[in-house]
Amino acid sequence: MELRRYIFRRIIQIIIIFFVILTVLFLLFRLAPGDPVSRMIDPDMTPEDAELLISQLGLDQPLWTQYVYYVKNFFTGNFGNSFHYGQPVVRIIGDRLPNTILLFTSSIILSALVGIFLGKIASWHKGKKTDTWMTIGALVTHTVFLPWLALIMIWVFAYKLDWFPITGMISEEVWLDPDVGLLAKFLDVLHHMVLPLGTLFLIHFGSYLLIMRSSMLETLKEDYIITARAKGLEEKVIRDHHAAPNAALPVVTSVGLSLAFSINGGALTETVFTWPGIGRELVFSVSHNDYPLAQASFLLIAFVVLVSNLVVDVLYAYLDPRIRY
Amino acid sequence: MVHAVKTDKNISKRFRWIDPFQEGWSIFKESILGKIGLTLLIIFALMALFSFIPPQIDPMYHPMTGVDPEISHSTGPSARHWLGTDFMGRDLFSQLLAGARVAFMVGVSAAFMSIFLGTAIGMIAGYSGKGIDTLLMRLADMIMVMPTLLVILILSSLFGQLNIWTIVLIIALFRWPGVSRVIRAQTLSLKQRPFIEAARVAGASHLRIIFRHIMPNVLPLSFLYMTFRVTSAIIIEAALAFLGFGDPGTVSWGMMLQWVWKTGHMFNAPYWLLPPGICISLITLSFYMLGRAMDEVLDPRLRKEEGAG
Amino acid sequence: MALLEVENLSIGYRTRKGYLQAVEGVSFCLEEGKSLGFVGESGCGKTTIGMALMGLLPPNGQVTKGRILFEDKDLLQLSDSNMRSIRWQKIAMIFQAAMNALNPVHRVDDQVAEAIQAHNPDLGKTNAMKQVEGLFQLVGIPEDRMRDYPHQYSGGMKQRAIIAMALACRPKLIIADEPTTALDVIVQDQILKETRNLQREFNLSMIFISHDISIVADVCHDIGIMYAGQLVEYGSREEVFRSPCHPYTRALISSYPTLTGKKSQLTPIPGETPNLINPPAGCRFCDRCPGARTSCKTEPPAWEEVGPCHSALCHERKL
Numbered sequence A: 001m002e003l004r005r006y007i008f009r010r011i012i013q014i015i016i017i018f019f020v021i022l023t024v025l026f027l028l029f030r031l032a033p034g035d036p037v038s039r040m041i042d043p044d045m046t047p048e049d050a051e052l053l054i055s056q057l058g059l060d061q062p063l064w065t066q067y068v069y070y071v072k073n074f075f076t077g078n079f080g081n082s083f084h085y086g087q088p089v090v091r092i093i094g095d096r097l098p099n100t101i102l103l104f105t106s107s108i109i110l111s112a113l114v115g116i117f118l119g120k121i122a123s124w125h126k127g128k129k130t131d132t133w134m135t136i137g138a139l140v141t142h143t144v145f146l147p148w149l150a151l152i153m154i155w156v157f158a159y160k161l162d163w164f165p166i167t168g169m170i171s172e173e174v175w176l177d178p179d180v181g182l183l184a185k186f187l188d189v190l191h192h193m194v195l196p197l198g199t200l201f202l203i204h205f206g207s208y209l210l211i212m213r214s215s216m217l218e219t220l221k222e223d224y225i226i227t228a229r230a231k232g233l234e235e236k237v238i239r240d241h242h243a244a245p246n247a248a249l250p251v252v253t254s255v256g257l258s259l260a261f262s263i264n265g266g267a268l269t270e271t272v273f274t275w276p277g278i279g280r281e282l283v284f285s286v287s288h289n290d291y292p293l294a295q296a297s298f299l300l301i302a303f304v305v306l307v308s309n310l311v312v313d314v315l316y317a318y319l320d321p322r323i324r325y
Numbered sequence B: 001m002v003h004a005v006k007t008d009k010n011i012s013k014r015f016r017w018i019d020p021f022q023e024g025w026s027i028f029k030e031s032i033l034g035k036i037g038l039t040l041l042i043i044f045a046l047m048a049l050f051s052f053i054p055p056q057i058d059p060m061y062h063p064m065t066g067v068d069p070e071i072s073h074s075t076g077p078s079a080r081h082w083l084g085t086d087f088m089g090r091d092l093f094s095q096l097l098a099g100a101r102v103a104f105m106v107g108v109s110a111a112f113m114s115i116f117l118g119t120a121i122g123m124i125a126g127y128s129g130k131g132i133d134t135l136l137m138r139l140a141d142m143i144m145v146m147p148t149l150l151v152i153l154i155l156s157s158l159f160g161q162l163n164i165w166t167i168v169l170i171i172a173l174f175r176w177p178g179v180s181r182v183i184r185a186q187t188l189s190l191k192q193r194p195f196i197e198a199a200r201v202a203g204a205s206h207l208r209i210i211f212r213h214i215m216p217n218v219l220p221l222s223f224l225y226m227t228f229r230v231t232s233a234i235i236i237e238a239a240l241a242f243l244g245f246g247d248p249g250t251v252s253w254g255m256m257l258q259w260v261w262k263t264g265h266m267f268n269a270p271y272w273l274l275p276p277g278i279c280i281s282l283i284t285l286s287f288y289m290l291g292r293a294m295d296e297v298l299d300p301r302l303r304k305e306e307g308a309g
Numbered sequence C: 001m002a003l004l005e006v007e008n009l010s011i012g013y014r015t016r017k018g019y020l021q022a023v024e025g026v027s028f029c030l031e032e033g034k035s036l037g038f039v040g041e042s043g044c045g046k047t048t049i050g051m052a053l054m055g056l057l058p059p060n061g062q063v064t065k066g067r068i069l070f071e072d073k074d075l076l077q078l079s080d081s082n083m084r085s086i087r088w089q090k091i092a093m094i095f096q097a098a099m100n101a102l103n104p105v106h107r108v109d110d111q112v113a114e115a116i117q118a119h120n121p122d123l124g125k126t127n128a129m130k131q132v133e134g135l136f137q138l139v140g141i142p143e144d145r146m147r148d149y150p151h152q153y154s155g156g157m158k159q160r161a162i163i164a165m166a167l168a169c170r171p172k173l174i175i176a177d178e179p180t181t182a183l184d185v186i187v188q189d190q191i192l193k194e195t196r197n198l199q200r201e202f203n204l205s206m207i208f209i210s211h212d213i214s215i216v217a218d219v220c221h222d223i224g225i226m227y228a229g230q231l232v233e234y235g236s237r238e239e240v241f242r243s244p245c246h247p248y249t250r251a252l253i254s255s256y257p258t259l260t261g262k263k264s265q266l267t268p269i270p271g272e273t274p275n276l277i278n279p280p281a282g283c284r285f286c287d288r289c290p291g292a293r294t295s296c297k298t299e300p301p302a303w304e305e306v307g308p309c310h311s312a313l314c315h316e317r318k319l
Helices: A002-031 A036-040 A047-057 A063-075 A089-124 A129-143 A146-160 A172-176 A182-219 A223-230 A235-257 A259-272 A278-287 A291-319 B002-030 B032-050 B053-057 B092-128 B130-144 B148-159 B164-174 B177-191 B194-201 B206-242 B253-262 B270-298 C046-054 C080-086 C108-119 C125-139 C155-167 C185-202 C213-219 C237-242 C247-255 C294-298
Strands: C004-015 C018-030 C035-039 C061-070 C091-094 C173-177 C205-210 C222-227 C230-236 C303-307 C310-313
Touching: A002 A036, A002 A063, A002 A291, A002 B130, A002 B148, A036 A047, A036 A291, A047 A063, A089 A129, A089 A182, A089 A235, A089 A259, A089 A278, A089 A291, A129 A182, A129 B270, A146 A182, A146 A259, A146 B206, A146 B253, A146 B270, A172 A182, A182 A235, A182 A259, A223 A235, A223 C091, A235 A259, A235 A291, A259 A278, A259 A291, A259 B148, A259 B206, A278 A291, A278 B148, A291 B148, B002 B032, B002 B270, B032 B092, B032 B270, B053 B092, B092 B130, B092 B164, B092 B177, B092 B206, B092 B253, B092 B270, B130 B177, B148 B164, B148 B206, B164 B206, B177 B206, B194 B206, B206 B253, B206 B270, B253 B270, C004 C046, C018 C035, C018 C046, C018 C061, C018 C222, C018 C230, C035 C046, C035 C213, C046 C061, C046 C091, C046 C173, C046 C205, C091 C155, C108 C125, C108 C155, C125 C155, C125 C185, C155 C173, C155 C185, C185 C213, C205 C213, C213 C222, C222 C237, C222 C247, C230 C237, C230 C247
Parallel strands: C035 C205, C035 C222, C091 C173, C173 C205
Antiparallel strands: C004 C018, C004 C061, C222 C230, C230 C310, C303 C310
């Protein structure tokens, strides 16, 4: 019961935050220097089409009415047309969204799980060589400059060693071949995904490792660990069953807090690897002054971050009975 | 009599400010991470300082406008150009030195501003409580979930190329919430302490309580967060420059990487690809290590004796 | 034959500031079915003794001298795995409820069942749970609260759960470390009564550790007064209360109010406990002792029999 109320409260908060972002973005796009109409209307459009779109978006109306139109359009998925692709924006970002979610979620889950696991081991060997090397490794990978790491990954593993494709998400010859089955397509995507996923994983797991390690060391000083020892439990049981579940909680919190940071990294990774996701689309649209696409991509990314925040919160509540009950 | 009271006050003030720093330094010196970080930072600081020298030697060593008249494409390291040249014959070594200057400038100024904002907002929220607290913290929540890099991208699409100080300012505006939450929590616990109560009873104004009694106690924590903010500011600026949205008038490490990437030299010019990336990574690493060492200094739990009694 | 015999036990901690002698030359013995109480200020080493008996000293702590004979076996010589099987099965511990002694992410009954299963691996979950049910009935926790998490319990209930957990393997000896601190007086009284009943029912030996001499007086047959790492007075409850010998004991007794006793002047003990990193050469209490003489400062006192089953560590008796 408590859990349901907690989630409900979080959803309300998220809706409010999203509305604020929506509104701020609206104001920025209308009030920034320059002509707001030219930002939403493709310069290559015929005057009739432009006229139609202007009335659709309410660009000829006063600001307040425009805002109403804007919110209505947002919920009906009408973001206008992309200048560059000449297609409805909603179709483009709808195409890209699954790709981003695939890369984003798998990188976060992988790095959190590995970080928790290795952090646990490091803390258990505190002060020994294993711990020292793991800590150093985590510090270094965590602070490496992401786009540069991505370039190095491409250079070494795709260019020099030729193990993985340099860019993209799929190979056309595989996907256009009618005889190729679903498994082969899946493996093809996986093959393309290794490098971007590996890059994101390397950047992220270190901080989770470090947090888990210090959180484990704190937890091992707790009284319930002494209880567990006094009960005559095996050290392995104490570590895995009593310390780790408690120590992992701060890691979950930090996953939530670093989501915004992760999506920055996701956009950079997508751009370098030309992974067809929203992040790359945002970078691309901004550098090509494709305002409708930029605006929609940004909103969608903000939405993804907020929803993943909610997911992390729910997960936390699930892991910590003190919130659940 | 008045005089005596004054000196007395001065002494007590000096004790409060310097003593913790000296004690902290002695703990800091024990930390290997701290020592490595500090050494690296000194090297980077020297690089930033020396960045003024090459253009003095010959205008062709100017990181932005200097072009070697005999070279019109990227060349490898030589006696004339220690790290080689970029695609139009500019010296990579002097670009690298200039990059150190930009990194420090961006990192320290953005961090300083965001820490200032965060500390002020945190103290106000924690001290005033109720409505103002809720409002400020909700605002902090909201800003915290915003991906700063992408926000700056959107802004630069609207406002055109941003210059380096605008970028610094925006980074600062988006990086205060983390600090302010910590400072707020600290302020809340300080507010419960007897000496604040005593000051209030003695008739001290709110401003005086905040500045005289709360600020000295939260500042060490702010400084700790400053080192972490420096890293994030440097990374954001570098990433922005890498994507092509940096200040076109400055040569930063991110800019160098953008050039090597966009001009298609990443596979055949390791002398160009490696140094800026290593520099960005190392400077973030060293600030990060410094932060962790300071964390140890400031963490009272680590100083507590274990299990006596 | 005594169940537990501790001879000349010394324990030290390595700390950042130097070597800390937390316990020095402590000897006592405990018979089956009897209870012994240790009283002293915080930091006097009483908890350290409890932890040493369980073999649970923190990594920087170490037994430097002495023997702990439990059922004629020296616990200090046992291997880790042998010691582990003695823990809880033979010697269990009741922790302070105010401490985080229960793991917040596991259900209370699971934590009790875990102790049973750890020592009876063949028992099976359902049988273990049946035993847990019985234990909870014994300590008076309603059945519908068994599956709760620790944070849903009140302080008193947590303490009951911890007692149930201590009884889980039917141990011979239970060490209770400040079992009622941080509970309100009424709950404190209930818990103490229950503990006494359980002790009688199961013929348990108990070691009570507390800073509150009135609690120890309530439940223990023998009392040991500790000061600055040393046992300073040791004897049967009646003897110690009737004729307290060490000035510290006298001070302790007069610094606690009693609900039932006659009204007497409460006197705080002036001064501070000595630093155990460089303990003073002579009597450790002499700085706070009203009857200290110059010789007290330099000469360490020796154990003196002051009556049947009653001895003290003080110079005063020599004269």
